[in-house]
Amino acid sequence: xxxxxxxxxxxxxxxxxxxxxxxxxxAVELFGWYGYHPxxxxxxxxxxxxxxxxxxSTDIVQKExxxxxxxxxxxxxxxxxxxxxVVRAFLEHKLVSQPLPIKLYYSGPMFRYERPQxxxxxEFWQLGVEAIGSMNPAIDAETVSLMxxxxxxxxLRDLELLLNSMGCSRCCPSFVKVLRAYLxxxxxxxxxxxxxxxxxxxxxxxDCKKERCRGLLKEAPLITDYLCVDCKAHFAEVQSLLxxxxxxxxxxxxxxxxxxxYTKTAFEVRxxxxxxxxxxxxxxxxxxxxxxxxxxxxxxxxxxxxxxxxILALHREGIDLPGDSTLDVFLAVVGKESKPEGFxxxxxxxxxxxxxxxxxxxxxxxxxMKLADRMGALYTLFVGSEELEKGMCKIRDMKSGEQxxxxxxxxxxxxxxxxxxxxxxx
Ligand code: HAM
Numbered sequence: 127x128x129x130x131x132x133x134x135x136x137x138x139x140x141x142x143x144x145x146x147x148x149x150x151x152x153a154v155e156l157f158g159w160y161g162y163h164p165x166x167x168x169x170x171x172x173x174x175x176x177x178x179x180x181x182x183s184t185d186i187v188q189k190e191x192x193x194x195x196x197x198x199x200x201x202x203x204x205x206x207x208x209x210x211x212v213v214r215a216f217l218e219h220k221l222v223s224q225p226l227p228i229k230l231y232y233s234g235p236m237f238r239y240e241r242p243q244x245x246x247x248x249e250f251w252q253l254g255v256e257a258i259g260s261m262n263p264a265i266d267a268e269t270v271s272l273m274x275x276x277x278x279x280x281x282l283r284d285l286e287l288l289l290n291s292m293g294c295s296r297c298c299p300s301f302v303k304v305l306r307a308y309l310x311x312x313x314x315x316x317x318x319x320x321x322x323x324x325x326x327x328x329x330x331x332x333d334c335k336k337e338r339c340r341g342l343l344k345e346a347p348l349i350t351d352y353l354c355v356d357c358k359a360h361f362a363e364v365q366s367l368l369x370x371x372x373x374x375x376x377x378x379x380x381x382x383x384x385x386x387x388y389t390k391t392a393f394e395v396r397x398x399x400x401x402x403x404x405x406x407x408x409x410x411x412x413x414x415x416x417x418x419x420x421x422x423x424x425x426x427x428x429x430x431x432x433x434x435x436x437i438l439a440l441h442r443e444g445i446d447l448p449g450d451s452t453l454d455v456f457l458a459v460v461g462k463e464s465k466p467e468g469f470x471x472x473x474x475x476x477x478x479x480x481x482x483x484x485x486x487x488x489x490x491x492x493x494x495m496k497l498a499d500r501m502g503a504l505y506t507l508f509v510g511s512e513e514l515e516k517g518m519c520k521i522r523d524m525k526s527g528e529q530x531x532x533x534x535x536x537x538x539x540x541x542x543x544x545x546x547x548x549x550x551x552x
Contacts, residue, residue: 134240134248145437146251148448150233152279153253157231160272162255165230167211173201179210179415181386183326185333190238204237208254209387209412209428216258217421226259226424233433245403245435254409254430258416261425263360266391266411267367273395273407273429274373280436281445285406286396287374290349290381291361292388295414297354302328304347312342332382348379357390364391387412391427397435399442406439407431454545456498456524457484460491460510468509471537478538480545498524504545507537 131137138146154164173193180186192204205211212230215221221228233253240246255272257265270287277285293301306328313321316331320339323330331339353361368375375393383392394408409429416424440447455475459468468484475482483501485494498506508520518531521540532540 132248134242136247136249142437145440145447146433149253149280149433149436153231153233153276156276156279157255157272160229160268162229162231165212165215165232166234167205167208167215167232169235170202170204171211171214173203175210175214176203176206178418179213179385179387180207181327183323183330184384184386185330186238186384190240192237192239206238207236207385208232208234208252208430209256209385209415212256212428213258213412213415213419213426217416217419222259222422222424227257227265227426228259229255229257231255243403245400245432245438247434251433252430253433253436254428256426256428258426259424261413263363263391264367266360266364266427267371267373269409269427269429270364270368270375270391270393271371271373273393273409273431276431277395277406277436280440281447282397282406282436282439282443284398284439284443286376286398288378288381288394288396289365289368289375290378290392291353291357291390292382292392292410293349293353293357294389297352297357298349298389301347301349301352304352305329305331308346309342315339315342327386329382329386330384332380333384343380346380349382350377350379360390383408383410385412387415387418389413393429395431397439397442399439400435403435405432406435452481453483453501453503454481454505455483455541456494456501456503456506457482458491458494458498458506458508459484460508460513462488464510464514467514471507471509475538475541478542480538480541504548505541507541 176191177187186206191206194202196202212232216228231254234251235249236252237249239248242248255269257269274285274287292298306324309316309324309328309331313324315338316324317334317336317339320331320334332343334340381392381394383394388410390411390413392410395406396404397406398404407429409427411425411427413425416426457468457472459465472482472484485497489497495506503524506522506524513519517534519534519537520529521532522529
């Protein structure tokens, strides 16, 4: 048996794990400022939840879902995205009776059977938000601006925000009709997949990556020319609110995201540093989805960011983020007989919230010093019979090499102060 993680998946540890934690902690704080609360939904759901919400004609449903039968024969699917599960939870727990809009955020793995490449994997993490229960354009502007605020807080600078409106159930069908007629005229030049799409859902042609089909779309009718009065006014207000808070965007009438549930505002943020997989995140309104699942008419909007792509973009922009958790103190035991006292001090420091570690291999002092260095300790504390007798310990600043002597009982306070001011300076 080959001991390797399945294709398109990866193990996350050390620096990568630290970076993810930083992304998540930043999100928890920032999303909280905008009134969001956490939600965790199952990793798998009934298959129908996704086929009905994402849409039968989408690439995700047609080609990318991890669908299986459990031992009772139920068809289940590893979630390819987080919006449909949140909507399911909203309906199941009757959250509609809460003050609306209800704002929820999530973070977790999603699964799509795609061809792995840089920035694209089969298991990937998303950080997402869903604001359910408001039609107000201010929620659209707030959602988009939260996404940009988050990415900018992480330090990203080179971002391109694309904005479009997908219309509503009144105006979108007339656009689809015109688009279908245009595509039927050019049927001969479409790829096999797109020929099928023309009949199933012509909007899905915008997902095609083939040069030939993309070329045809350059001349195709544009959704923005078919918006109804309501959708036009809504879109204009979203744009003016975004401008009022200094969020820059580019209108992109061909931005038709890969799910059938979108209505009105659709958006995507891209990074020029990511090559083909340049979308860091995206989202939009899905005003019809809750009703589609039997709930009361309830508008909603949200976005999701791809965590691996955000990390890749940070790396490519040369932004240094806190990765691994740091070790404050390495406790070096000088001579076996001092080990019990050393162990007691180790325990005391940890219980005071000072990250402390020691050697468990009875190594020589020189080897312990090497270990302290490799573990990235800020300070090394020496505990030996001489120190115990004198009631004083030597503490070495591992960066400057400076050494001081501190009385035993004053060690915790001394360390707390030094570590606090060092971390504050970062
Ligand atoms: P999405 O555009 O499919 O939207 O995914 C959001 C982000 O997830 C993408 O922009 C990308 O960064 C990341 N992503 C997608 N597929 C992969 C992959 N195979 N490997 C690595 N990263 C990937 C949604 O999922 C919608 N649910 C967003 C939303 C929320 N709309 C409304 N509310």
